[in-house]
Amino acid sequence: MSKLKLLSLSLAVSVALFGCNNDDEHHHDDHKVIDGKTLTNTPEVIKKGDQQLNKQTITLAATSDLHGRLRGYDYAIDAEDKHAGLTRIATILEQQRTLDPNLILFDIGDTVQGNSAQLFNDMETHPMIDALQYLNYDLWVPGNHEFNFDRSFLDRNLENFDGAVISSNIKWESNDKNYLRGFQIYNVNGCKVAVIGLTPSYVPNWEASAPEHFKGLKFEDELNATRAVIDDVIARHKPDIIVGALHLGRTDQGVGVYDIAADLADKFDVIMAGHEHATYIETVKKDHPQGMNISVKGGLVEDKAKSGNYNDSNRQQSVKIIEPGKWGSDLAMAKIEVEKDAAGKWKIIDTTLSNLDTKTVNEDQNMVDEYQDIHNRSIQNARETLGVVDGDFVNGGGADEATNDDFFVDDLGPRLYSTIHKAKIQDSALIDLIQFIEREKSGATISAAALFSDTSNLRDGQYYQRKDSANLYKYDNALIGVNITGAHLKQYMEWSYNYFNTYKDGDLTVSFNPEVQAYNYDLFDGAIEYTVDLTKPAGERVDITLIDGKAFDPTASYKLALNSYRFGTQGITNGWFTKDDVFYDSSDATVPAIRDMLTAYVTEHNGISLNDEHLNTTNNWHILQLAPNGAISKNRADNKIWQQFTNKQLCIHINPNNVKYPSISHALNTNDANSYFVNKAYKADGSASKEALDLGCSWTNDPNNQG
Template identity: 20%
Template sequence: MPILQQARGGWAKRIATSPLPFARSARSLTVNEKQIGANMTLPREIATERQISGDTKVELRVLATTDLHAHLLPFDYFTDRGSPVLGLARLSSLIASHRAAAANCLLFDNGDTFQGTPLADAALAEIVPRGDMHPMVSAMNGIGFDAATLGNHDFDFGIPYLTDTLAEARFPIVSANCENADGSDFVPRHVMLERDMVDKAGRKRTLRIGVTGCLPPQVAAWNKPHLDGALKFDDMMQTVQGQVSVLRGKGADLVIVLAHTGLGSHVAEHRAENAARAIASLDGVDAVIAGHTHRTFPGDDAAPGDGTPIVQPGAFGSHLGLIDLELTDSGADGWQVRTRACAAVPLGSGAAEVGAHGYFPDFPELVADMDRAHKATRAFVSRPLGQTAVPLETYFSTLAPCHATQVVAAAQFAAAAPLIRADETLSGRPILSAVSPFKAGGRAGPSHFTDIPPGPLMLRHAADLYIYPNMLSVLRIDANGIREWLERSASVYRQIDPNGPARQFLIDHDFAPYNFDRLAGLRYEIDVTQPPRTNAEGDVIFDTPGRIRNLRFADDRPVLPEDEALVITNSYRAAGGGHMHAAGAAEEVLSAPFAVRDAVATHMAEADQPLHPQVEPTWSLSPLGGVEVIFETGPGAAQHEDRIAALGLTGPNAPVDNATPGYDAYSLRL
């Protein structure tokens, strides 16, 4: 029985043996409607300016968050340390200041809100008693969001849990392309917000703002264990276009789309995963909030532009989306909309504090409740599991196999082995374990690494090694599929020219490290002189010779075209998540009723001695005769001198031209 049982669709019920209630009351979070959005009290100097102006224009500020992933407080529960550039709590002050500077304001959230940190796991494990509000919902109610949409990860803990979570929201949550199996609405497909605005002359004008939302239809496959047969997800472009027509027919003066999707191209294919640019091109859309890919758009110096404004405010509360619109009442033709500003405003940095105190200065009624949530979560994730004799870090995981991913590989092997043995039809095939470093820099930045020191292992460490609640899955795959899987992973590397300029950069930081799978149980080389098979996102496949060389099984037997193998992986990857098309095309032969991180925690807890995994030499970079490359990693890597020496790295070096900000640069000769 796994240590971390599923609880209301999630993990950790057995560990959560002593409930630590957050003890929040819904009444304590009641917010005067005059403090929210467009109805907030206006600064005196702004009101005076309007009284003397004869202009008939209305200026509206749209603020947005996206991909908060349960980053509520400025605290990293994985490391048990403050983090000054994370969280909705700190972002709330930026929200308040930008509201105060605007005549009229609306605030939206763009999804992937309720999953992603141990705070969400604590709520899921019934540390928060059933019926109490999710801490993120409590905070969003108090801050005064006007509307929100759903992201794909909001379904990670199952439909009943999500339904309970949404029920406490005092703001509408919409989604155009999500519906129940019978075709009925799962949440409303749109909402019409009627807000009293103040125009430039100081007069009250009532505007009807139509809001709809959408998310990638691939979520049906990514979260198949929870959603199969219960929910359907249609094409985003088609459904959004339909809802925009409905809203315009109902008299919407303005239509805003909360699009939990990346930018994509200007022309989206049917059921595209990333389509924000294409959605912005739809007739009748006045503004788009993008998300999903954790990118920031536009840049700091971007001009408003002529097209429909799009803003994508990063992730985890790193940025606040801001779109300033100017609406002119043209009489019979309705309101005409012009973009005055569009920016992703960075949160900034500062000294971190452990508790919630000081991080809701504009919403003092939230401080005590959020501090209780914080303390309860810290107690929850500090529960002991075992010991490790070696550091479990991911600073070098894209350069060589490591202890951190080996622990996950071993846990997957141990959890899947009895299931495979029980099915006679699966016998006789090599068994591989696909693992990736979930926190290894990339576009998440130079602080996004796992760094667990030798010593006690706690619940937070299991979550640090495996941050998603994906279910364990076993695939049957042929030799060609194995090779294509590895080619997709090898796209993390830039192409290196052996005769090119000195000190070429090795890692493409646009590539998400959680898509860098190594298949334990294999041996292979990666030739970085060849171009990658895919782009960083994996949505473009190039016709190239490929990078995988000398592919063989652990017993040194070559992988032949007629070979088949079983690959232990997770439900997201089994559905082709991360544009891992080879995994999506393979046959799923087993789907376990528990999450992979349950298996990781069980592996830690059941070890009879401190973990000291023997790291498999799964892969290596093909030698290039001494060509020097630059390997960039997080500043914390400098503390691992033995690892630096063993890998043949020198540095960290002085900053070099075109280096990635915040990363340390090491030299390596291939």
Template identity: 30%
Template sequence: MRNRSLSIRSLRLLAAAMAVLFVALGVTWPTVAEADQAHLVVLATSDLHGHIYPIDYFTNKADDGGLAQIYTYVKQVRSDNRNVLLVDNGDVLEGGNSVLPYHYMFDSGAPNPMIKVMNLMGYDSMSLGNHEFNYGLKTLGKAVSEARFPVISANIVRESGESFILPYTIKDFGEFKVGVLGITTPKVPTWEKPENIEGLVFMSPLETALKYVPQMRAQGADVVIIVGHTGWERKPKDSGKLDAWGSPDNWVDTGQAEENWALRLADNVPGLDAIVAGHDHLAVPMVAKMGDIVTTDVIITQPGQWGDYVSRIDMTLERGADGRWHVAERSSTVVPMAGVQPAPEVVDAAKYYHDQTVEFFKSPVAQATGDMPGGPPARFYDNALVEMINEAQLWATGADISIAALFTDTSKIDKGPMTMQDVYGLYVYPNTLYTIKINGKQLREAIEASANYFNTYTGQTDLASLVNTSMRGYNYDIYQGVEYTIDISKPLGQRVRELKFKGEDVRPDQEFVVALNNYRAGGGGGYTMFRNAQLLSESTTEVREIMVDYLRVVGKFGPESVDNNWRLLPAVVEDMARKH
């Protein structure tokens, strides 16, 4: 008894001494409540498109966004939080205004710059986007092999039915596990060259999620998140304003239900906690249960494009009586990277790629004989920028007709020396050139489809009110080789008032050879009349490289090259645009 009493007394003294020591050191014992509660932070990027440095390579000016700024924020969050998950939502491996064009053209044997930096940053996963396939499966495979994090997509399978790549990943934080399911928009076959996705099948995102989420739960995932490169079936009319996403009012159908699945995934997948959306480049702080938009507890966020925002999801987890964790509270927001200092580690890691890119974009191409303005007004009249693309495509193919679009609202070329910077700023995507055979009926249908870009004219004096914002600018085509007028005071489908080829009216059965990019030839943008057209030729050379070759041959290009082969009616609309 005496020995036992001494033992107990000794233990009590030791416990008291340890308690004093822990208090002195600022250490506290967790309470029962604290032990049964945990906090998770998910940080997500999407549609980075090769952006590392906060710079616009097309203007040589500072421009917020990119991995260098993001890593500074990530380090701060990690220092303040124990459980942080860093994920990306795809469209990482392609980008015109980035270090990637030089890398793929001249230095493709070196480590992919985006993967190199993401490895440094400690990403936990990356979902595949549609642009990951632009350079083919070999290039994608090299990037995946270099990644020190899982690259995932559950709804891409081989023709045999086996997974193309890992469908999901589960990260063990010790206390709990988080499952991340990768989803890719199933519309990739519509846009991508067949050889770049040979042997692959793109399945329904909803059916895929219904299959895998229960598996992830069964494997111990306490939290399940879809990081899906897919966007919105509906969105607020003012979707460019962050606060518009917090109200169920004034939502409109996007007409893109085949490619965008975020809302259906949120409402129809049991066991799902949150979604990181992507693909359509929107910044969305949080869409949660409201009206008929989302009817479950799943929250959706989206981090914009080019690293201008990071989506942040905060979750409070509580342990239930069964010992399993569940999400008690959840919220999300988007954090702007504007003004954030670039992380020196990333700046150093990407310096070689950056320096080579700057020199590449300085390379001279031709002489611009005058200013060539762009922006939305340039879609209202025949302009030199699209004329340049179309003339290059006709020069390269000898086609009867060429089709091209202004991809961005910011492209312009000033009078003076024209450089690679100007060409790549105008033609930002790595599309290749096809020729197809179509008839006059299909040609008229295609021009009518382009005319949907304009709202019906009823006397408006504001140019912006004439733009149909549900149609992306890069899906409005301008044609060279035919003469035509579009009357936007007429109803949709009845706007092409004149259509001639070499001065003669186009007959419905008349056949034409048409030059256009691979995206449009596959029916991208809703141009289904091209999808089954006879394919005559396809180039492996990018359109922008063809433009460079053409411009170096002709030596100069400018406003005098415009032939005004098409125009908008009423004439007051074009006049208004030219004065804009």
């Protein structure tokens, strides 16, 4: 097993970083990525155990969407996350391997991006991949975020991973051969288990502004590729069990896990998924692309009363699916009981799924010690002071729309009490800062940007540290400038404001469309003035009054700055513009990432000030219902429920299907007692602490979450 060695590297982030693998142990002369050839680090069949058994339990375990969480620590907010980290997964694995030394362990992607992991991209093997090696992972499926960097980075880490690297739908453009093998077979005491891998086909759209990230590769339709590989595996290997390791959401663009599960339920026995950052256990019936929850405790334990027995008599009728959340919050487990029949063929007796929660699990101290230097360097980088903040960048100081507090931490992780960040629903200097930099760098007159983190804020007098840039803009997006017609700009804005639900009489807050992820909500700034009317249906909400000092003209051409992800995913796909409309692309700039542009600006100015003319809030837009005379503002006036909510006497329900981005899918409403619940920590004499009141509204105390 590799040992992380310390050596000094000079990186663009201007911080000395350390560590690399032992080249003698991890240099594969015969395992190199070569254009037009399939990378195979392992033989097609790997033996695990050679006992002569008539009955056994096959154990499978998986993580997904670790996003740099080697430790349970969030470097963007410089705080421990006690519900995350490979170091906690390590503790569970030690216990599980005691029960079954032949346990098959795989990671389902989005492993090396996020949580300051990019600091270590110049290392021969990234620490996250080294950590997979340390824990003896058998298999790794690259996710879409593995393609956020130059392809040579991914190639190198795939080559240096000792286990299997698989994905069925990534092909070479030159000859249609697989980039990676699509499957891996494990022979467990004579029982053959096939694992099929998959990566989202949308990678070229997400990385449209940086084609070098997937140079020479194409991504086939997920369902067609999975069908082809599974049929090939059955024909050549005749496996006893077939398992999916799919980096795919349940209802992704085009094809999701539900579609694949329904189409191939007669062939898959278990699908272990990723990408969605969700924690669930479900079953999908053959030819019915929808899931049925078969779990209790929020997707942690399979409810056998719901699921029933899964065996050879009914295995072709359905398939069980499971996902282990994000950041190492859970380890997905599948225990498959098999027994030989009279002819000596393995038959499934039953299958049981579970997500093993790390919330109360201690970190493995040996692993903590092994990677202590990586942790120290990450903290050192996060705490580097770049200057001082002058002024509150959110009106009223605090980020929370109802309480004026900033975030707290509960079982969902860091969140706001109301789950509504002021900067999402009113113009603020916090989002103006991002947008000014976008316009300054690109030369555009209009900018679009999302507030990615609800924990973001800049308060008067605080030291601006490098972590603040990571928290304000956590992705490695490049900046793109495009020419766009007024009509297409309007379509873009209407698409964005689908983030909100339609206003209902009595609403005291806005609420959010559960079908829209928070990162898909952009605000617009610069030489544009507009209003948003939430009484109208999505697609008819935005009224643009002025652009560039003139009346809005659907036929005119305007200069817009936006991030590279939005450019490829929505812009190109929806036909708002083409690649020929690009007039600026930061990909080749000295500082290509928007996040690092923020850091560079603050460093250059030795801080950030509201007195800077271009950072004064432009007040170029507002939601009509939140205006001083708007319906929501009027509903709040002298309203007892609103007062109790702002005093934390009442709590609001969190959308149970979107815990990746905690938000409310039903507004607090003066006419609807089901829109809130009582905070049991509240005390009329005011003696309850802020911490107690915050945690009193945690996910686990919500009556809606008592399954």
